[in-house]
Amino acid sequence: MQPDNEAVSPYCPGGAAGNLSRKGVLGSGRSRERTQTKTILICDDEPSVRELLRIVLGAEYEIDEASDGSEALDLVRELEPDLVVLDVMMPGRSGLDVLAEMRADPALAGIPVIVITAWDHVQPDVLAAGADRFFLKPFEAEELKAAVAELLEEA
Amino acid sequence: MTNVHQIELDHAVTVSHPRLRALHVDSLKSRVIGASAVLALAVAGVFAVLLVAVADLRHATARETRSKDIVATTLTLQKLVLDLETSGRGFAISGNPRLLEPWRAARVALPGRITKLQRLMAEERDRRASVANLVDLIRSYQNDYSIPLIRIARDNPSAARTFLATAEDQRRTEEIRNAFDTFLSTENALATHDTASARRTASRALAVGVAGLVVCGAFALLFGIYLARSIAQPVREVADGATRLAAGDLGTRLRVAGPKEVSELTAAFNVMASSLGQNQAVLATQNEQLRESDRLKSELVSIVSHELRTPLTTILGFTNVLLSRDVDEQSRSHYLGIIDAQARRLSDLVRDFLDVKRIQEGGLELRRELIDMTALLREQARFLFMETESHRLKLDLRDDRLPVVGDKDRLTQVVANLLSNAVKYSPAGGLVEVYGSGRKGVVRVEVRDEGVGIPDELQPRIFTKFFRGDAPERGIPGSGLGLTLAREIVEAHGGQIGFTSAEDEGSTFWIELPAAETLHGDPHADERR
Numbered sequence: 204m205q206p207d208n209e210a211v212s213p214y215c216p217g218g219a220a221g222n223l224s225r226k227g228v229l230g231s232g233r234s235r236e237r238t239q240t241k242t243i244l245i246c247d248d249e250p251s252v253r254e255l256l257r258i259v260l261g262a263e264y265e266i267d268e269a270s271d272g273s274e275a276l277d278l279v280r281e282l283e284p285d286l287v288v289l290d291v292m293m294p295g296r297s298g299l300d301v302l303a304e305m306r307a308d309p310a311l312a313g314i315p316v317i318v319i320t321a322w323d324h325v326q327p328d329v330l331a332a333g334a335d336r337f338f339l340k341p342f343e344a345e346e347l348k349a350a351v352a353e354l355l356e357e358a
Numbered sequence: 359m360t361n362v363h364q365i366e367l368d369h370a371v372t373v374s375h376p377r378l379r380a381l382h383v384d385s386l387k388s389r390v391i392g393a394s395a396v397l398a399l400a401v402a403g404v405f406a407v408l409l410v411a412v413a414d415l416r417h418a419t420a421r422e423t424r425s426k427d428i429v430a431t432t433l434t435l436q437k438l439v440l441d442l443e444t445s446g447r448g449f450a451i452s453g454n455p456r457l458l459e460p461w462r463a464a465r466v467a468l469p470g471r472i473t474k475l476q477r478l479m480a481e482e483r484d485r486r487a488s489v490a491n492l493v494d495l496i497r498s499y500q501n502d503y504s505i506p507l508i509r510i511a512r513d514n515p516s517a518a519r520t521f522l523a524t525a526e527d528q529r530r531t532e533e534i535r536n537a538f539d540t541f542l543s544t545e546n547a548l549a550t551h552d553t554a555s556a557r558r559t560a561s562r563a564l565a566v567g568v569a570g571l572v573v574c575g576a577f578a579l580l581f582g583i584y585l586a587r588s589i590a591q592p593v594r595e596v597a598d599g600a601t602r603l604a605a606g607d608l609g610t611r612l613r614v615a616g617p618k619e620v621s622e623l624t625a626a627f628n629v630m631a632s633s634l635g636q637n638q639a640v641l642a643t644q645n646e647q648l649r650e651s652d653r654l655k656s657e658l659v660s661i662v663s664h665e666l667r668t669p670l671t672t673i674l675g676f677t678n679v680l681l682s683r684d685v686d687e688q689s690r691s692h693y694l695g696i697i698d699a700q701a702r703r704l705s706d707l708v709r710d711f712l713d714v715k716r717i718q719e720g721g722l723e724l725r726r727e728l729i730d731m732t733a734l735l736r737e738q739a740r741f742l743f744m745e746t747e748s749h750r751l752k753l754d755l756r757d758d759r760l761p762v763v764g765d766k767d768r769l770t771q772v773v774a775n776l777l778s779n780a781v782k783y784s785p786a787g788g789l790v791e792v793y794g795s796g797r798k799g800v801v802r803v804e805v806r807d808e809g810v811g812i813p814d815e816l817q818p819r820i821f822t823k824f825f826r827g828d829a830p831e832r833g834i835p836g837s838g839l840g841l842t843l844a845r846e847i848v849e850a851h852g853g854q855i856g857f858t859s860a861e862d863e864g865s866t867f868w869i870e871l872p873a874a875e876t877l878h879g880d881p882h883a884d885e886r887r
Contacts, residue, residue, distance in 0.1 A: 249668060249672070251672040251676075251696050251699075252668070255671070255672055255675035255676060255679070258675075259675070292664070294834075321664040321668045322664055323663060324660065339667070340667040340670070341670045341671040341674045341675065342671065344675065344679075
């Protein structure tokens with residue numbers, strides 16, 4: 204998988220895709236500037252859900268992955284992505300923790316966050332914590348893509 | 359639970375009442391009747407004393423009247439005797455018959471007066487002698503002196519005049535006067551005494567009357583106080599207790615005392631209060647149970663919602679990808695594998711829910727067939743580790759055959775659950791050991807992992823339905839039903855399930871099932887040959 208191709212290529216299956224893509228971003232700031240591709244951090248503890256999100260969004264955006272809350276915060280600070288797609292129920296720190304910490308940090312407060320969760324009762328908490336959009340699993344891929352595009356355009 | 363309480367209550371009621379009857383024979387009714395009788399007796403007594411006093415007073419008054427009568431009669435008698443004396447003397451001196459008129463009148467009146475005096479004095483035994491003496495003196499004067507004097511005066515007036523001068527006249531007159539004086543002074547003294555006595559009696563009767571009135575009043579007052587104390591006071595206490603009870607103080611109890619009716623009332627009140635308290639406690643417990651069941655239900659809805667939504671997301675998502683995009687054969691097969699795994703996850707979840715429901719309704723039906731646990735463990739281990747490449751497996755089966763009698767599908771479900779837990783709750787690369795052996799008629803299976811372990815405080819609840827410990831925080835999927843079902847199944851086979859675990863060091867779950875008798879009557883006969 205070549206970093207240069209990644210921005211336009213369709214999703215490539217394989218467990219190593221996430222790592223490759225992350226390395227790609229870290230190592231190819233140049234390509235990122237050149238292509239003007241926006242980056243999205245996907246954070247979900249279910250590998251199959253991460254894979255699905257990568258397929259849905261990977262065609263148009265550069266994707267990074269985190270499998271728990273702590274990793275997500277580390278990556279948000281490190282990569283400063285253009286948008287974060289966040290699950291709520293995760294091992295260690297929850298998505299709500301991540302969201303609260305991002306909104307409290309002036310450097311990260313402006314990053315749009317879309318929360319996707321299977322817990323329907325957390326919607327008020329999620330929106331109160333400063334999420335820009337709330338999606339309940341199972342979500343419609345087209346609606347998610349539209350929301351991502353809208354938020355990135357605003358930003 | 360409610361029935362048990364009801365029985366206890368009934369028991370309490372039937373036990374307490376006969377005892378109360380034995381303790382309080384003096385009923386309120388008998389107390390009131392008794393007190394009324396005492397009051398009536400007191401009033402009657404006071405009236406009797408008053409009657410005696412009034413009788414005394416009448417007697418004393420009669421005595422006084424008689425004394426005065428005696429004195430008056432005696433005075434009349436004295437005047438008549440004086441008339442006899444002066445008129446007789448006047449006639450004797452003057453010879454004028456007109457002067458004899460008082461004498462005649464006195465003679466006519468004397469017997470009547472004497473009779474009256476004698477009658478009045480009839481009851482005075484110790485005074486009879488002095489009356490007789492007085493009467494004798496008067497009669498003697500009249501008959502032996504005055505009448506002969508008048509005769510003489512008529513026949514020989516001058517002789518009568520000398521006769522008059524004699525000492526005899528003076529002596530007799532003097533004697534009568536002295537007798538009258540003595541008699542009168544005695545009678546006067548007696549009359550005075552009787553008057554004083556009558557006055558004393560009168561004032562005593564008045565005092566007795568007043569005292570009787572006071573005593574009756576006091577008795578009436580005591581009666582009132584007694585009634586108030588034995589009826590009004592207990593009724594007041596019951597009313598206060600009822601008010602407190604009504605205000606919600608279910609601990610209110612009344613002192614069981616006083617007359618029968620009141621103590622029965624307070625005992626019944628206490629039974630009622632305690633039954634109210636027990637009922638409220640029962641209701642509170644039921645309420646708590648309902649709340650807990652409600653909480654579990656809403657938790658269940660949350661879990662079901664989450665456990666259903668997560669696999670559905672991937673199934674729908676990947677189906678959509680397959681339907682809407684051109685994907686190469688490799689990706690296609692990969693996506694279908696994901697869809698298949700997630701659909702199985704859903705299917706297992708539905709199966710677990712149904713199983714739990716079936717067990718709750720007591721309907722877990724087991725087939726009874728001869729199963730070799732060694733083969734079952736091998737098969738399940740192979741299945742699991744075909745899917746999972748992240749963990750290492752060590753299979754330690756000491757016996758070639760481990761025969762048990764039971765339901766193969768259900769026991770497979772148990773083993774699969776223990777194995778998948780061992781994988782789910784331990785990090786990638788961890789070692790999972792499966793151990794099986796048959797000893798002393800017991801087949802023992804152990805599944806050991808090097809996983810996160812179970813904190814001490816969570817261990818007691820590990821078999822509880824829907825309990826997942828800190829799995830949700832750790833992001834470990836599951837319904838919280840696996841171990842609940844495993845225990846039900848193992849126990850339904852007459853076996854046991856248990857575990858040892860330490861946080862961050864891993865867990866060992868074990869099951870023990872009764873070994874089946876083989877054709878040779880010994881499960882380990884093969885092994886020994």
